[in-house]
Amino acid sequence: MASELLTALGVVLVLMLASWAAIVWHYRHTIRRAWREPVLRHPVLVIESDDWSPGPPEHAERLQCIAARLGRRRDSTGRPAVMTLGLILTAPDGRAAREHPDAVPTIALDDPSAEPILKAIRGGIARRVFAPQLHGLAHYWPETLQQALKAAPRGSGLRPRRRAECVMQGPNQTADVAHGSAVLTEESPRERASHSGEGAANSAGASACGSGTAAANSLLHWLTAEDYPQTEALPPHLQTRWADTTTLPSRPLARAAIKAAAQEEVATYARILGTPPKVAVPPTFVWTREVEETWINAGVEAIITPDRRYTARDANGQPAAPEGPIGNGQPAAGSALYLVRDIYFEPGRGHTADAALAAVRRRFTLGRPALLETHRANFTGDEATFQRSLAELDRLLDWAGAALPDVRFMSCQELAAAYRRRDPTLVDRHAAARLRVTLRRLSGHGRLRKLAWATGLALPAMAAAWLLRVPETTMATNEVEGRA
Numbered sequence: 001m002a003s004e005l006l007t008a009l010g011v012v013l014v015l016m017l018a019s020w021a022a023i024v025w026h027y028r029h030t031i032r033r034a035w036r037e038p039v040l041r042h043p044v045l046v047i048e049s050d051d052w053s054p055g056p057p058e059h060a061e062r063l064q065c066i067a068a069r070l071g072r073r074r075d076s077t078g079r080p081a082v083m084t085l086g087l088i089l090t091a092p093d094g095r096a097a098r099e100h101p102d103a104v105p106t107i108a109l110d111d112p113s114a115e116p117i118l119k120a121i122r123g124g125i126a127r128r129v130f131a132p133q134l135h136g137l138a139h140y141w142p143e144t145l146q147q148a149l150k151a152a153p154r155g156s157g158l159r160p161r162r163r164a165e166c167v168m169q170g171p172n173q174t175a176d177v178a179h180g181s182a183v184l185t186e187e188s189p190r191e192r193a194s195h196s197g198e199g200a201a202n203s204a205g206a207s208a209c210g211s212g213t214a215a216a217n218s219l220l221h222w223l224t225a226e227d228y229p230q231t232e233a234l235p236p237h238l239q240t241r242w243a244d245t246t247t248l249p250s251r252p253l254a255r256a257a258i259k260a261a262a263q264e265e266v267a268t269y270a271r272i273l274g275t276p277p278k279v280a281v282p283p284t285f286v287w288t289r290e291v292e293e294t295w296i297n298a299g300v301e302a303i304i305t306p307d308r309r310y311t312a313r314d315a316n317g318q319p320a321a322p323e324g325p326i327g328n329g330q331p332a333a334g335s336a337l338y339l340v341r342d343i344y345f346e347p348g349r350g351h352t353a354d355a356a357l358a359a360v361r362r363r364f365t366l367g368r369p370a371l372l373e374t375h376r377a378n379f380t381g382d383e384a385t386f387q388r389s390l391a392e393l394d395r396l397l398d399w400a401g402a403a404l405p406d407v408r409f410m411s412c413q414e415l416a417a418a419y420r421r422r423d424p425t426l427v428d429r430h431a432a433a434r435l436r437v438t439l440r441r442l443s444g445h446g447r448l449r450k451l452a453w454a455t456g457l458a459l460p461a462m463a464a465a466w467l468l469r470v471p472e473t474t475m476a477t478n479e480v481e482g483r484a
């Protein structure tokens with residue numbers, strides 16, 4: 001009897017161990033990624049702001065206001081708060097387009113008319129409160145935009161008007177072209193994944209006006225109504241730069257065209273900023289390996305991703321054909337690496353400092369940086385939206401400093417450099433700490449967690465986590481009453 005019981009227990013044990021081995025084998029890539037991703041010793045807050053480009057002088061004033069707010073704060077190392085600026089190096093020239101509507105004339109960021117903005121950007125860089133990043137030479141592929149404009153009947157829709165008769169709307173955006181009050185600039189695949197219902201009513205990204213001709217007329221109005229047409233108002237598929245979205249689903253661009261365009265934008269960035277870009281942010285997070293390699297060959301050291309590389313847009317205009325997943329610090333081509341931006345902070349859309357701070361905390365417990373995505377539209381729109389955005393930015397910086405005394409304000413370039421050299425002041429290299437955080441990261445994987453509990457694998461994992469617990473000196477956070 002006793003031997004039969006032992007045999008049965010032995011069979012159960014063997015089956016249990018076999019199931020554990022099967023789980024580990026099945027999730028080996030997930031486990032390896034979780035282990036290899038560097039573990040940060042301190043909370044890292046990166047505020048990323050995209051789409052800054054030539055624009056009206058008011059934009060320069062807004063930039064100066066932001067710089068002043070950032071400059072009031074220091075982290076525990078004495079570094080001022082910093083906002084990265086994803087720069088679009090040219091903007092459509094509405095004034096010239098009224099005379100030559102067959103093309104999309106542009107103004108460069110170093111054009112005399114854009115001097116106040118460039119001056120504000122340079123001033124912020126000198127004070128270390130702004131960190132420039134390459135977002136693109138344009139927030140569209142010029143030939144695609146021109147093709148879309150050609151669909152309009154000549155001589156129609158070119159009359160400058162102060163108010164749009166119809167406005168263009170993309171899946172995630174509402175844009176009042178005439179007043180430049182778009183509150184969302186580009187949709188993110190990550191947000192799309194978590195809010196899959198958004199944009200269904202206008203999923204092709206065409207004009208809210210409906211027909212192709214009406215869409216083209218709306219485009220003509222967008223191009224000519226204002227001196228600085230804002231690309232945020234374009235349908236998302238037209239904001240995509242690195243795919244041919246003339247028709248949907250998109251088609252790949254020619255390899256030679258990609259290389260020439262990527263080289264041109266790096267050279268233009270170097271001409272305007274005085275140094276080649278070190279960080280690149282693909283517009284609408286649709287890009288290809290060819291784009292990336294050209295950037296990296298020209299000196300780019302970090303690529304910002306939403307944790308996937310979306311390489312196309314599907315028939316509905318949505319980001320498609322993802323490659324990944326991609327983790328923080330994961331090597332790209334050459335010596336470059338990826339950083340993951342996956343937190344939204346768009347006060348113009350109602351995102352609050354409370355929610356952002358909670359997300360910063362969650363990233364920190366997982367040993368990850370918090371890259372917050374925002375856009376210039378939060379700051380360049382109407383006065384009320386600007387003030388609300390500025391107030392939320394203030395709150396976020398104040399609360400982050402109070403709740404996370406050891407928080408580090410960083411630019412992506414600085415973070416990438418720390419990852420690359422495994423900076424011991426920022427990156428924890430102790431095996432016990434890495435294993436503990438790895439287990440925490442894996443516990444967030446829903447299916448793996450369920451299987452671990454169903455088979456009992458969670459028990460030794462929990463025991464390991466308990467044994468590996470270390471004094472959480474650097475992981476300590478202060479509770480801020482009523483927040484996060």
Ligand SMILES: [Zn+2]
Binds near residue numbers: 050185186284
């Ligand atoms: Zn953008």
